[in-house]
Amino acid sequence: AQSVTQLGSHVSVSEGALVLLRCNYSSSVPPYLFWYVQYPNQGLQLLLKYTTGATLVKGINGFEAEFKKSETSFHLTKPSAHMSDAAEYFCAVSDGRTGGFKTIFGAGTRLFVKA
Amino acid sequence: DSGVTQTPKHLITATGQRVTLRCSPRSGDLSVYWYQQSLDQGLQFLIHYYNGEERAKGNILERFSAQQFPDLHSELNLSSLELGDSALYFCASSVAEGKPNTEAFFGQGTRLTVV
Numbered sequence: 001a002q003s004v005t006q007l008g009s010h011v012s013v014s015e016g017a018l019v020l021l022r023c024n025y026s027s028s029v030p031p032y033l034f035w036y037v038q039y040p041n042q043g044l045q046l047l048l049k050y051t052t053g054a055t056l057v058k059g060i061n062g063f064e065a066e067f068k069k070s071e072t073s074f075h076l077t078k079p080s081a082h083m084s085d086a087a088e089y090f091c092a093v094s095d096g097r098t099g100g101f102k103t104i105f106g107a108g109t110r111l112f113v114k115a
Numbered sequence: 116d117s118g119v120t121q122t123p124k125h126l127i128t129a130t131g132q133r134v135t136l137r138c139s140p141r142s143g144d145l146s147v148y149w150y151q152q153s154l155d156q157g158l159q160f161l162i163h164y165y166n167g168e169e170r171a172k173g174n175i176l177e178r179f180s181a182q183q184f185p186d187l188h189s190e191l192n193l194s195s196l197e198l199g200d201s202a203l204y205f206c207a208s209s210v211a212e213g214k215p216n217t218e219a220f221f222g223q224g225t226r227l228t229v230v
Contacts, residue, residue: 041223042223043117043205043207043222044205044207045117045221103160103219105150105157105159105160106157107157108157
């Protein structure tokens, strides 16, 4: 069965500092991996996704993530945090076997950005 | 604005009651997904419909049911409500038949409070 583990329910960084949100997945087949962001009182919005090909994926708002098969990881990074990045971030995995959209989400990591 | 519309935004009801949540997908999207987001369970996939047909089921209780109508809007019916059903219910839509690498667009959710 697929699963997603996000390390750290809360992460706090200073404005301008590196953002690193950790995600490890479990899947017995090549996974499709996603990062979504949820701002207060909003739905989820796709930041980036990995399907096949290049393992370094660039997304919106300066975020990127690297798929590392050997480490079963898909960590999200941003070189310099901005106050507007404060939100909750969800890592998600789905695989090619499911006929329906049974994407599994991690528990989420809330990012705090200090001035 | 994702283009996915959910109504109502907030709903307060008593235990034992039944409610209906409504979702209008983005124009042209044939797939609708329902998710439940609660503090203790995180974001849980409930059910997926494609062009009126059920495609996948997740952790959906028997007291819950959904359907997708010919105009592609969807309704999630929750009955015999319990305090533990209090949560944020999201609808998402996508154009494809739930292919695993498909981006889903989320509505802003319906916050259900059972008292």
